[in-house]
Amino acid sequence: xxxxxxxxxxxxxxxxxxxxxxxxxxxxxxxxxxxxxxxxxxxxxxxxxxxxxxxxxxxxxxxxxxxxxxxxxxxxxxxxxxxxxxxxxxxxxxxxxxxxxxxxxxxxxxxxxxxxxxxxxxxxxxxxxxxxxxxxxxxxxxxxxxxxxxxxxxxxxxxxxxxxxxxxxxxxxxxxxxxxxxxxxxxxxxxxxxxxxxxxxxxxxxxxxxxxxxxxxxxxxxxxxxxxxxxxxxxxxxxxxxxxxxxxxxxxxxxxxxxxxxxxxxxxxxxxxxxxxxxxxxxxxxxxx
Amino acid sequence: xxxxxxxxxxxxxxxxxxxxxxxxxxxxxxxxxxxxxxxxxxxxxxxxxxxxxxxxxxxxxxxxxxxxxxxxxxxxxxxxxxxxxxxxxxxxxxxxxxxxxxxxxxxxxxxxxxxxxxxxxxxxxxxxxxxxxxxxxxxxxxxxxxxxxxxxxxxxxxxxxxxxxxxxxxxxxxxxxxxxxxxxxxxxxxxxxxxxxxxxxxxxxxxxxxxxxxxxxxxxxxxxxxxxxxxxxxxxxxxxxxxxxxxxxxxxxxxxxxxxxxxxxxxxxxxxxxxxxxxxxxxxxxxxx
Numbered sequence: 349x350x351x352x353x354x355x356x357x358x359x360x361x362x363x364x365x366x367x368x369x370x371x372x373x374x375x376x377x378x379x380x381x382x383x384x385x386x387x388x389x390x391x392x393x394x395x396x397x398x399x400x401x402x403x404x405x406x407x408x409x410x411x412x413x414x415x416x417x418x419x420x421x422x423x424x425x426x427x428x429x430x431x432x433x434x435x436x437x438x439x440x441x442x443x444x445x446x447x448x449x450x451x452x453x454x455x456x457x458x459x460x461x462x463x464x465x466x467x468x469x470x471x472x473x474x475x476x477x478x479x480x481x482x483x484x485x486x487x488x489x490x491x492x493x494x495x496x497x498x499x500x501x502x503x504x505x506x507x508x509x510x511x512x513x514x515x516x517x518x519x520x521x522x523x524x525x526x527x528x529x530x531x532x533x534x535x536x537x538x539x540x541x542x543x544x545x546x547x548x549x550x551x552x553x554x555x556x557x558x559x560x561x562x563x564x565x566x567x568x569x570x571x572x573x574x575x576x577x578x579x580x581x582x583x584x585x586x587x588x589x590x591x592x593x594x595x596x597x598x599x600x601x602x603x604x605x606x607x608x609x610x611x612x613x614x615x616x617x618x619x620x621x622x623x624x625x626x627x628x629x630x631x632x633x634x635x636x637x
Numbered sequence: 638x639x640x641x642x643x644x645x646x647x648x649x650x651x652x653x654x655x656x657x658x659x660x661x662x663x664x665x666x667x668x669x670x671x672x673x674x675x676x677x678x679x680x681x682x683x684x685x686x687x688x689x690x691x692x693x694x695x696x697x698x699x700x701x702x703x704x705x706x707x708x709x710x711x712x713x714x715x716x717x718x719x720x721x722x723x724x725x726x727x728x729x730x731x732x733x734x735x736x737x738x739x740x741x742x743x744x745x746x747x748x749x750x751x752x753x754x755x756x757x758x759x760x761x762x763x764x765x766x767x768x769x770x771x772x773x774x775x776x777x778x779x780x781x782x783x784x785x786x787x788x789x790x791x792x793x794x795x796x797x798x799x800x801x802x803x804x805x806x807x808x809x810x811x812x813x814x815x816x817x818x819x820x821x822x823x824x825x826x827x828x829x830x831x832x833x834x835x836x837x838x839x840x841x842x843x844x845x846x847x848x849x850x851x852x853x854x855x856x857x858x859x860x861x862x863x864x865x866x867x868x869x870x871x872x873x874x875x876x877x878x879x880x881x882x883x884x885x886x887x888x889x890x891x892x893x894x895x896x897x898x899x900x901x902x903x904x905x906x907x908x909x910x911x912x913x914x915x916x917x918x919x920x921x922x923x924x925x926x
Contacts, residue, residue, distance in 0.1 A: 369783075377791035378783055427748060432740035451721035452794055455744065456787050459716060459751065463782030466755050470775035478768040485774050486759035493752030494658075494667055498745050502666035505741055 350627040357397045357414070358390035360407060364415040368468065376449045380457035381464070383448065384422040387440040389635075391560075391628070392534040393418040398624045399538025399549055412474035413484055413537045416465040420492050421530060423461035426454050428501070434582070441577030462492070475541055483540055491529040500526025513589035520558065527564075528557035535625075551614035556629055559607035562600050563633045565590040569597065571636065604633045639916040646686050646703070647679035649696060653704040657757065665738045669746035670753070672737065673711040676729040678924075680849075680917070681823040682707040687913045688827025688838055701763035702773055702826045705754040709781050710819060712750035715743050717790070723871070730866030751781070764830055772829055780818040789815025802878035809847065816853075817846035824914075840903040845918055848896035851889050852922045854879040858886065860925065893922045 365385050372378045393414035400410030429436040429444040430451060437447050446454035468474065469484045490496055503522040507514050514522065535553035539546035568582065569592050592600045611629040615622040654674050661667045682703035689699030718725040718733040719740060726736050735743035757763065758773045779785055792811040796803050803811065824842035828835035857871065858881050881889045900918040904911040 372783060375788070375791045375795060377787060381783060423748075427744050430741075430744060432744065452719075453791070455716050455719060455721065456791055456794075458748070459712075460783035460787040462748065462751050463778045463785075463787065466774055467778035467782060470771050470778060478771045482759050482767045482771050482774070485755055485771070489752045489756035489759060493756060494661060494670060494749035496752075498666060498749040498752065499664070502664045502742070502745055505745075506664060 350624075350631050353624065354389060354391070354394050354631070357394045357407075358388065360397070360411050361390050361393045361414050361418050362386055364411045365419070368415070368464070376453045377456045377460060380426075380445050380449055380453050381461055383442075384426050384445055384457055384461065385418055387442065388418070388422070390414075390418055391632070392421050392530055395531065395534035395553070395625075395628065396537040398628065399535050400541050401538070401624070402618060402621055403538050403542025403544050405538060405541040409473065409475065410538065410541055412468045412471055413541065414534075416468040416474075416484075416488065417530060417534050417537070419461045419465040419468065420488065420497075423458040423465075424492075424497060424501075424530075426461070427458040430454055433501075436579055438578050465492075480540060480543070484537065487536070487540070488533055491533040496525055496529035497527075500524070500529070508586070508588065513587070513593070515589075516591075516594050519589055519591065519594065523558060523561040524554070527561050528554060531557035531560065548614050548617055552611045552625065552629075555607045555611035555614065556632060559604045559611065559629070560632045562591045562604040562607070563635065565592045566597065566600055566604070567636070568592070608633055639913070639920050642913065643678060643680070643683050643920070646683045646696075647677065649686070649700050650679050650682045650703050650707050651675055653700045654708070657704070657753070665742045666745045666749060669715075669734050669738055669742050670750055672731075673715050673734055673746055673750065674707060676731065677707070677711070679703075679707055680921070681710050681819055684820065684823035684842070684914075684917065685826040687917065688824050689830050690827070690913070691907060691910055692827050692831025692833050694827060694830040698762065698764065699827065699830055701757045701760055702830065703823075705757040705763075705773075705777065706819060706823050706826070708750045708754040708757065709777065709786075712747040712754075713781075713786060713790075713819075715750070716747040719743055722790075725868055727867050754781075769829060769832070773826065776825070776829070777822055780822040785814055785818035786816075789813070789818070797875065797877065802876070802882070804878075805880075805883050808878055808880065808883065812847060812850040813843070816850050817843060820846035820849065837903050837906055841900045841914065841918075844896045844900035844903065845921060848893045848900065848918070849921045851880045851893040851896070852924065854881045855886065855889055855893070856925070857881070897922055 369378060369382055396414040396417055397407050397410050425439060426445045428434050429439055430446055436444055445457050465488065466485055469488065470481055475481050500522055504526060532550055532553040535549040536546040539549050595603060608629045612626055615625055658667060658671055685703040685706055686696050686699050714728060715734045717723050718728055719735055725733055727733065734746050754777065755774055758777065759770055764770050789811055793815060821839055821842040824838045825835040828838050884892060897918045901915055904914055
């Protein structure tokens, strides 16, 4: 069952991060790094491990790249939850890092998690060929940085003070940066590790990433805050344009379903071996959290 | 003259960063990245370029590593100046990023500058051998992260709420992380780029880094805020232990001078070619800003 495999991969990734941070002491910043990387779905890390399996790369090796993307994702959540950003108190059903400790610690936890990602990718255990590790570093730096995820965050902030809400094209571009870039990196990572062409996985992940975001907007309206473990209906309260506000609930659901089909189609060449990735695509729109 | 060469190197580094960010648009986060990397002394970047020259590595190549360390240094200042950290309004004689824009932008500017550093180091223009670029990435990730600079920041924060002020040993260890790690990385970078043994440069930089911090503590007491372009006497106001509070002003000056001699001694094997690095060591304790 997909949820079990997702949970197994999350446990593998958490163990990798635990081992890495094991000798780092117990200052709040290190405790915060451990705390912020625990308890998530680890969907991005799962995509790394699943696309690695598709290319016969062992999980023992791929788990470092999976841990790296989860470290970056966790850093982005810790900073995004700060009072000066989204000001969220709850994440994965637990107090956010700045609530559990303080804002200064949350800033530092995020900063150190970003460094940790690049430390993990440059570890020889990640791949024996330095050129492959460097390819992972270079692509993650681009995906996470000021032309990738951070640009998406900045576009999101700019939209809040804009005179009118974003249109469909602008919000699609924003989301491709804000959430899409890391999801694409995750799905391509297995191909990079396996020395294979990553084009089909990129197309899969681009469709998946957008479906994921539309599903997030639907959950924000329809979801159960207790199950989600975070505050919901924030976007409506903030008057922000979302795929639901732009398309309506039914059309948003139809769009997400069409994107899942698009993601499936991109996997055609992999045959039955890509069944796990197909399940991931179905999961992304069916999830309740 | 040393100050001229420092200024020339700073201009080279700023041009490299300008070129890199040229096509990135004009959202506040990108403007903030440009703003935060301008107008500094670029001492760390200078150490990269100077140790590269010592190993016959062209500045055209080494400037990418120099720009990377200045990007990390700038990110650390932007986050350190945040209201939840040191709450500083002035940096390099200009309003800090969160004052000029806002806190959310300052968080994102720092985040994107860290990513940019790893993007620069993984660029083939930095060095043709992927293994060398990867060595720079791995060592910078360690130097900047939760066992390096960020650990030093966290130790600094922990000291503020400790029952008694830090002793000399603890503050020396703290500073070796907080400011020493990046200075050591900078001085070693030239040897890494040149494929040479970096031991002597590491010893040089360890002494230099500590001398730099003692000089900073002396400047905090004796300096001119207008010339420094930042708020001074913060440490005394906060009741924090510094090298001056622990050693007294005269002993602190003697200790800094002894460390400069130690740094010089580490360079003995390089002969006359290391004169620039000797001047850098003298500059670090003689500077007024």
